[in-house]
Each structure stands twice: as C-alpha cells, then as structure tokens.
Amino acid sequence: MQLEIRPDPAEVGRARRWARSRLAGSGIAADDPLAETLILLVSELVTNAVVHTGCPAVLRLSLPGAAAEPAPVRLEVADLSGRAPVPRCVDGDATGGRGLALVDGLADRWGWSPEGAGKRIWCELDRCTPPRTARTCGTALPVYGGLAYEAV
Incomplete structure (x- = not known):
C-alpha cells in the first residue's frame, strides 16, 4: 500500500x-498502542520529508493480515532528496529537531538507504512485542533512552 505525498505540510x-484507514484489515485495532505508535511514526517521517526536502514523497505501509504470523509492521517514506537524515541535538526550548529521536525511541528498528537520486527511510514495529512504555500518574508514557517522555 502506498500514498503519494505532495511537498505541503497539510x-x-x-x-x-x-x-489509520489501512489498519482495519490488518488485525491492529485503532485504539491499540501499536496503532498509536505507527501513526506517530507516520507523522514524524512524513513531516521530515515534507519540511526538509521540499520534494514529493511516497509513503508505504506493510501491514500483515490478521491471520499472518506476527510479522513486523513496516513503514517507509521515499523522497527525491539525496540528503541523508541526520539526528540533531537540540536544547529544551527548540520547537523542532526531535523527530528522528522519536523514531529511534519508538521503532524496534529503523534506517535509511539511498534510492536513485533520493533516499528511503524505513522503520519497523514488532507486533508481538508490547510497546516500550513507563507508567506515571496512571498514564503510559513512551520510553526513550531509559527515560519516559511526554509531549506537552
């Protein structure tokens, strides 16, 4: 399954x-933590493609069917920019620059490879592994680098 993306933040x-519309036949419920993580990863990778390249992109999802063995869910974003994705170190007041850190913290695996004149960034989520979370005040928070974080 794939979706062509225009270089527009919308x-x-x-x-x-x-x-979200593709999750129905995959055996992943819309309120499943895996679905929420997947949607966050889609948002981060597509935002990176739209904001940092100014080029069209293609979003691809591989969602194994409900009857399949627990296979990973794979998300890929291919764009026409040859610039490598570079995780950034930002200070606490910065309004951006944390996208790849989120991808690294939430995905079970991720990477990138050159593709023609552009590149493909991918990540995978294992369906059989519960998402990494920490509990605080009754709320599950994603864990990155051993620390729980919350977007506010």
Missing part, C-alpha cells in the same frame, strides 16, 4: 488519516 494529516 499532507501530514492526510498521511495519518490514510494510515
């Missing part, structure tokens, strides 16, 4: 809606 919301 495409991020469209990509999230498209990904």
Whole structure:
C-alpha cells in the first residue's frame, strides 16, 4: 500500500488519516498502542520529508493480515532528496529537531538507504512485542533512552 505525498505540510494529516484507514484489515485495532505508535511514526517521517526536502514523497505501509504470523509492521517514506537524515541535538526550548529521536525511541528498528537520486527511510514495529512504555500518574508514557517522555 502506498500514498503519494505532495511537498505541503497539510499532507501530514492526510498521511495519518490514510494510515489509520489501512489498519482495519490488518488485525491492529485503532485504539491499540501499536496503532498509536505507527501513526506517530507516520507523522514524524512524513513531516521530515515534507519540511526538509521540499520534494514529493511516497509513503508505504506493510501491514500483515490478521491471520499472518506476527510479522513486523513496516513503514517507509521515499523522497527525491539525496540528503541523508541526520539526528540533531537540540536544547529544551527548540520547537523542532526531535523527530528522528522519536523514531529511534519508538521503532524496534529503523534506517535509511539511498534510492536513485533520493533516499528511503524505513522503520519497523514488532507486533508481538508490547510497546516500550513507563507508567506515571496512571498514564503510559513512551520510553526513550531509559527515560519516559511526554509531549506537552
């Protein structure tokens, strides 16, 4: 399954809606923590493609069917920019620059490879492994680098 993305920030919301609509036949419920993590990863990778490349992109999802063995869910975003994705170190007041750190913290695996004149960034989520979370005040928080974080 794939969706072509225009270099427009409004495409991020469209990509999230498209990904949610694809979950129904995959055996992943819309309120499943895996679904929420997947949608966050879609948002981060598509945002990176739209904001940092200014080029069209293609979003691909591999969602194994409900009857399949627990196979990983794979998300890929291919764009026409040859610039490598570079995780950034940002201070606490920065309003951006944390996308790849989120991908690294939430995905079971991720990477990138050159593709023609551009590149493909991918990540995978294992269906059989519960998402990494920490509990605080009754709320599950994602864990990154051993620390729980919350977007506010």
